[in-house]
Amino acid sequence: MAEARKGARGRQEMPRQDARVRIHNFNEVALGYPLKVAIEEANRCIQCKNPQCVTGCPVGVRIPEFIKALREGDLWNAVFLLKDKNSLPAICGRVCPQETQCEERCVLGRRGEPVAIGRLERFVADWERAQGMRTPERAAPVGKRIAVVGSGPAGLTLAGDMAKKGYEVEVLESLHVPGGVLVYGIPEFRLPKEIVSAEINYLRSLGVTIRTNVVVGKLYTLRELVAQYDAVFLGTGAGLPILMNIPGENLNGVYSANELLTRVNLMKAYLFPEWDTPIKVGERVAVVGAGNVAMDAARCSLRLGAKEVHIVYRRSREEAPARAEELHHAEEEGILFDYLTNPIEIYGDEKGWVRGMRCIRMALGEPDASGRPRPIPIEGSEFDMAVDTVVMALGTRPNPLVFSDAPELLRTRHGTVVANPANGRTRMKRVWAGGDIVTGAATVISAMGAGRIAANDMDAYLSNGCPEPWWDETQSSS
Numbered sequence: 001m002a003e004a005r006k007g008a009r010g011r012q013e014m015p016r017q018d019a020r021v022r023i024h025n026f027n028e029v030a031l032g033y034p035l036k037v038a039i040e041e042a043n044r045c046i047q048c049k050n051p052q053c054v055t056g057c058p059v060g061v062r063i064p065e066f067i068k069a070l071r072e073g074d075l076w077n078a079v080f081l082l083k084d085k086n087s088l089p090a091i092c093g094r095v096c097p098q099e100t101q102c103e104e105r106c107v108l109g110r111r112g113e114p115v116a117i118g119r120l121e122r123f124v125a126d127w128e129r130a131q132g133m134r135t136p137e138r139a140a141p142v143g144k145r146i147a148v149v150g151s152g153p154a155g156l157t158l159a160g161d162m163a164k165k166g167y168e169v170e171v172l173e174s175l176h177v178p179g180g181v182l183v184y185g186i187p188e189f190r191l192p193k194e195i196v197s198a199e200i201n202y203l204r205s206l207g208v209t210i211r212t213n214v215v216v217g218k219l220y221t222l223r224e225l226v227a228q229y230d231a232v233f234l235g236t237g238a239g240l241p242i243l244m245n246i247p248g249e250n251l252n253g254v255y256s257a258n259e260l261l262t263r264v265n266l267m268k269a270y271l272f273p274e275w276d277t278p279i280k281v282g283e284r285v286a287v288v289g290a291g292n293v294a295m296d297a298a299r300c301s302l303r304l305g306a307k308e309v310h311i312v313y314r315r316s317r318e319e320a321p322a323r324a325e326e327l328h329h330a331e332e333e334g335i336l337f338d339y340l341t342n343p344i345e346i347y348g349d350e351k352g353w354v355r356g357m358r359c360i361r362m363a364l365g366e367p368d369a370s371g372r373p374r375p376i377p378i379e380g381s382e383f384d385m386a387v388d389t390v391v392m393a394l395g396t397r398p399n400p401l402v403f404s405d406a407p408e409l410l411r412t413r414h415g416t417v418v419a420n421p422a423n424g425r426t427r428m429k430r431v432w433a434g435g436d437i438v439t440g441a442a443t444v445i446s447a448m449g450a451g452r453i454a455a456n457d458m459d460a461y462l463s464n465g466c467p468e469p470w471w472d473e474t475q476s477s478s
Contacts, residue, residue: 011113012041019332023302026188026270029329030094038123042071044108045115052105053117058449059157061085063102063117070124079128082121083136087160087206088153088199088448090129091182093122094191096445097323129198135205139166144462147172147229149216149402152180153444154435155235156203157451158458163206165459170229172214177266180237181436182444184266185258187296189303193265217401222409222431231430231458234417235451238396238436244288248346249392253282253354257289257297257393264300282388283307286357288343289393290320293441295330297391302333309335310387314342314362314375340364342375344382346390357385398437406431416440420472424454429470432458 015031016022022029033041045067053063062081069078082089098118106114128134146162148155151173159169177183179196204210216222216236225232241256243249260279268275285301287294290313298309311330313320316339320327331337338359345358361381364373397415410418410427417426417433424432434450436442461467 010044011116012037012119014116014119019329019334022189023333026303028192029189032126033119033123035123035127038120039071039073041116042067042120045071046108048107052107053102053115056102056105057085058101058445059086059452061089061102061121066124067115067117067120070120075124075127076134078124079134082124085452086121086448087203088156089121090125090195091153091191091199092445092448093118093120093125094195095186097443099324101445129195133198133202133205136164138207139164141168142166142463144168144230145170145228146458147225147232149222149225149232149234150174150180150236150435150437151178151200151210152235152237152435152447153182154237154437154447154451154454155180155233156200157448158233158235158432158434158455159208160203160206161452161455162458163203163208165455167459167462169208171208171210172216172220172225173210173212174215174236175266176212178210178212180235181239184262185293185296187261187265187300188270189299190296215401217404221405222402222428223405226428226430230462231432233424233451233454233458234402234426234431234433234437235435235447236398236402236437237447238398238416238441240397240399240415241392242395242397243392244343244394246343246345248348248354248357251346251348251354252352253280253348253388254346254390255392257287257293257391258396260297260300260391261293264304270300270304279304280389281306282354284387285309285389285391286312286343286385286387287391287393288312289395290315290322290327290337291393291395291441292322292326294391294393295322295326295335297393298335299330299333301389301391302335306389310338310385311335312338312341312343312357312359312385314340315372316340316364319364319372338385340375342377343390354388354390355386357387357390359383359385396436396441414440422453422472423457424450425457425471427471430466 051064066078066081103114145168148171182196241258263269263279267277269277269279272278281304285306287298340362349355361378362375365376368374419433419438424434432454434454435447
């Protein structure tokens, strides 16, 4: 185990498993601060009069206040201040990209390293869980019912906020375990399931009811929900994988990252045969893509026994969308990176199993619509890569099942729901939406921010007698 130590400019590093050990297990990689180290890190905060870190947080966590309480040893007050704005702090402290949000705004980062806000958030949340979570006071019932479709970060955030405001909240989850992408998409070594379970139990203590195995679009239609509840929030995420549509994608040994991660994380394939979900991962694996999901798929493949795992990405390392920490951990673990490379065909053996992948080298051109350099194929640079498993980690889009009876629920050509970014309202009256179902695949904290925005507007709308107009065309997303 790597020991906690002072990094550049005094920032405290977090203990973590040694890479040579962790590639053989699914235990959490980052081990968290001890109390003494957490207080030392909290003491680095200079308590700005105009804290920009708060403006960088999508849910507006009271960052300087909870850090001040922590360094003064008032840990229960730190818990209160942290959870005043964030009902899922143990999750956020582990998987949110603080380096591009709250920590990016920290003034200490101008000349050195910012305060490790995410690690302190994790510490406070983990401390509370170890002591035993306290049930907060609940608001008086307001006599109105809310349906939340999906129990991912957007839905759970809205559910917690609305329960605190006195609403009767029911979460409808299609899978057999609540948590959405938090349980099926993020590996145990990054986000242990017991952490997710504890955060969800906290929401239950607020009065939130969670029903699993409820497929909206089959068991209930969206119109039926609107008729039964005072308001509906759509937070179903984006679980439908995007593929390349190249020859060979239907061969045995080709997975979407969603399938691989769902089988590994939610269905415990990594514990086979103790659990009854097997998954076949070969000796040489290629993961196409370079986002956080690609890093998760690659690192899972290594732990499942692959001898060689490649990340195949058509741009360079500088354009890779994964968090710097995830890239670093993957590199430490021996994942191989094939940058400026793009698959054009997957080929197989006579039995229909993957045998290799034909790729082409890429060069970077002028920026495209994403603002990143456009990858351009280099003519004549094709080559073969010998692999027996290919994982497509190219992004996702919403599953259209929930929209089957609601044509007025306007959607984009990418399948995402059109919603007003200022309040989360969709074109369908009394239906709000937020998270990946609106934006496409994004971060946990951005989905939570969307849930917070929708909750505030939903409360204002219902409290004021549902005033008109419902939809503001000038502010809709596209």
